[in-house]
Amino acid sequence: MAExxxxxxxxxGAVRKPTLELLTLxxxxxxxxxxxLGAGADTAAATLAEYGAVKVLAADAAxxxxxxxxxxxxxxxxxxxxxxxxxxLLPSSAxxxxxxxxxxxxxxxxxxxxxxxxxxxxxxxxxxxxxFAASYSTKSRVTKGTxxxxxxxNSAAPEAAPAAGTVEQLAVSFGEKSTxxxxxxxxxxxxxxxxxxxxxxxxxxxxxxxxxxxxxxIVEALADSLGAAVGASRAAVDAGWYxxxxxxxxxxxxxxxxxxxxxxxxxxxxxxxxxQTSKTIVAxxxxxxxxxxxxxxxxxxxxxxxxxxxxxxxxxxxxx
Amino acid sequence: MSLRxxxxxxxxxxxxxxRHFAEDLTVDRDDVDGLLSELDEYAVEQALQIxxxxxxxxxxxxxxxxxxxxxxxxxxxxMGADKAVHVEDDDLHGTDAxxxxxxxxxxxxxxxxDLVISGMxxxxxxxxxVPAMLAERLGVPQVTLLSEVKVEDGKVTGRRDGDSASEQLxxxxxxxxxxxxQSGEARYPSFKGIMAAKKKPVQSLDLSDLGxxxxxxxxxxxxxxxxxxxxxxxxxxxxxxxxEGEGGKKLAEFLAGQKFI
Ligand SMILES: Cc1cc2nc3c(=O)[nH]c(=O)nc-3n(C[C@H](O)[C@H](O)[C@H](O)COP(=O)(O)OP(=O)(O)OC[C@H]3O[C@@H](n4cnc5c(N)ncnc54)[C@H](O)[C@@H]3O)c2cc1C
Ligand SMILES: Nc1ncnc2c1ncn2[C@@H]1O[C@H](COP(=O)(O)O)[C@@H](O)[C@H]1O
Numbered sequence: 001m002a003e004x005x006x007x008x009x010x011x012x013g014a015v016r017k018p019t020l021e022l023l024t025l026x027x028x029x030x031x032x033x034x035x036x037l038g039a040g041a042d043t044a045a046a047t048l049a050e051y052g053a054v055k056v057l058a059a060d061a062a063x064x065x066x067x068x069x070x071x072x073x074x075x076x077x078x079x080x081x082x083x084x085x086x087x088x089l090l091p092s093s094a095x096x097x098x099x100x101x102x103x104x105x106x107x108x109x110x111x112x113x114x115x116x117x118x119x120x121x122x123x124x125x126x127x128x129x130x131x132f133a134a135s136y137s138t139k140s141r142v143t144k145g146t147x148x149x150x151x152x153x154n155s156a157a158p159e160a161a162p163a164a165g166t167v168e169q170l171a172v173s174f175g176e177k178s179t180x181x182x183x184x185x186x187x188x189x190x191x192x193x194x195x196x197x198x199x200x201x202x203x204x205x206x207x208x209x210x211x212x213x214x215x216x217x218i219v220e221a222l223a224d225s226l227g228a229a230v231g232a233s234r235a236a237v238d239a240g241w242y243x244x245x246x247x248x249x250x251x252x253x254x255x256x257x258x259x260x261x262x263x264x265x266x267x268x269x270x271x272x273x274x275x276q277t278s279k280t281i282v283a284x285x286x287x288x289x290x291x292x293x294x295x296x297x298x299x300x301x302x303x304x305x306x307x308x309x310x311x312x313x314x315x316x317x318x319x320x
Numbered sequence: 321m322s323l324r325x326x327x328x329x330x331x332x333x334x335x336x337x338x339r340h341f342a343e344d345l346t347v348d349r350d351d352v353d354g355l356l357s358e359l360d361e362y363a364v365e366q367a368l369q370i371x372x373x374x375x376x377x378x379x380x381x382x383x384x385x386x387x388x389x390x391x392x393x394x395x396x397x398x399m400g401a402d403k404a405v406h407v408e409d410d411d412l413h414g415t416d417a418x419x420x421x422x423x424x425x426x427x428x429x430x431x432x433x434d435l436v437i438s439g440m441x442x443x444x445x446x447x448x449x450v451p452a453m454l455a456e457r458l459g460v461p462q463v464t465l466l467s468e469v470k471v472e473d474g475k476v477t478g479r480r481d482g483d484s485a486s487e488q489l490x491x492x493x494x495x496x497x498x499x500x501x502q503s504g505e506a507r508y509p510s511f512k513g514i515m516a517a518k519k520k521p522v523q524s525l526d527l528s529d530l531g532x533x534x535x536x537x538x539x540x541x542x543x544x545x546x547x548x549x550x551x552x553x554x555x556x557x558x559x560x561x562x563x564e565g566e567g568g569k570k571l572a573e574f575l576a577g578q579k580f581i
Contacts, residue, residue: 011484068480068489069452069462093483094448094465101449102456104418110543111417113447126547132339132444139548180461181491184477188485202580226580244467244481244502250335251359251440251501259580269335280578281555282571288560295555298574302563310568318572318581 002030002086009091013040015047017199018091020158023051025118030086035079049165057170068181073102075172092150109145116155134276153198154256197229202259205231209264213241225315233265249274263304267292323377326433327367329360331389332444345546346414356392360439361506367437368400397517398509409526414539421453426530438498451498461491467502
């Protein structure tokens, strides 16, 4: 069976959930071969094997952290040359898309980004995408070269399918261009202890209606009662009430959780672009005319300062 | 020597209008109003600021697109760019990201550059891949997704706010930069700027000027194909209730019914 390269997104060997989704989707096309760059391959291998990786190609070098993107492209290209895969899958993160873009140019292959589903087809893998702020759904294929496809988080439920997951060292020679952009310093983000926005099953977002950084505590309290991630509209981010990393929408994160709760958000097209594919949508807004209500499964026209705390209390009571 | 800054700008269908696919499953660019992609305004803004800081700099805006794409160039010129280059050719219809990056790269080599500035993504296709492809094709450093950028002593530095960390980057010119919408509000064209833009030069190039064969681009040359595009049924609006003191409780009841609690 043809092999499919899967680029592993991990933190020191702790594999992130979108990679497990990629492995699950890769098995529809062929045998997943994971590419693990950086430290922790041996730790990661157990998880990767559990989700179907027949092999783990591992490379560790200082270049991966010290220079932007290109060393990883060099490594993925080396893996591509070693395996001659039927497709290359990467997570649709900012970095994943950039690695994919450069690899596609190098190997002369077509690229599809932000797939939300993937299936085998007679003429190669078929990717489903959600476009124009999710008003259209398209099915696309790569027609030249080896399909390079980036897949959005939450596009498949990870399914275990144990395989060998043998770790093999991948020899990488870094090109002269790989050290062009130096990472001079790196300030890690502090963890909030809440689930990652793009991976979370439930997202609770606040907008301009939250009216102040300190009031986001109300949104966070609701999120915590549900074990949810916290999101924000651009208006709330621009006002400095919540970090940009939590922005949902066209220029923020694109989320597709089981449940999305919008509090004090009007539902502008750019916000919708990032949340419209959520399974269930709930909104609290004091304006009955707000466009967000066109999308909701359940909406409450009311003051979020009344409705949200009452909801949080009720959830806590019910959960006991 | 003058610092040659080239900003790549895209003409896109208005996101607030009804966007559709044409019969050949390319983006319908005829039946909707178009405009300069809002995310490329941030690129123009940073180019203008860098040029203002430099002793001697020139800002060129470059687009690959149909006749109407001139509107996008005019807007950028009215913001303050010095001149514009428009790559226009009937054979370009249906070009995908790989093809677009090929044309842009050839055009950049044709006009000459020290610094290329792109937007973070186009507001229609929204792939966010063209800047990385340009860097790969041109063989120059990629300094992308910056929320802060500075050019000094032949070097570009900037801050890239990633998911897990914020990184400080540095590269020597020539380089390809892309900026996010966190990089600073774009200026509005002044009346004077709009008048001045009418007199600024717009150079037209076609594929033969760039030594590109028709088969390498367009729908025929594309590396990908869209087989199907279906309009999603609009989400059917669900239940909307007025809060009369019990709104939170009713909402909890709904969530419990859906097994979220
Ligand atoms: C190129 C571009 C990219 C963009 N990208 C994004 C993006 O990624 N994400 C994004 O979110 N936006 C984005 N935007 C901005 C977008 O157009 C909207 O401006 C933004 O989403 C509005 O945020 P909001 O809904 O919080 O604010 P508003 O539109 O001001 O809405 C606030 C809502 O809160 C309600 N409200 C006020 N007080 C209360 C209360 N006490 N109780 C209940 N409800 C209350 C109001 O009725 C109103 O509906 C982008 C715009 C552009 C041009
Ligand atoms: N046709 C085009 N003409 C000029 N610049 C473009 C074009 N397409 C994309 N770009 C540039 O590449 C950036 C990213 O585009 P994309 O990869 O399509 O999301 C845009 O913000 C523009 O700066």
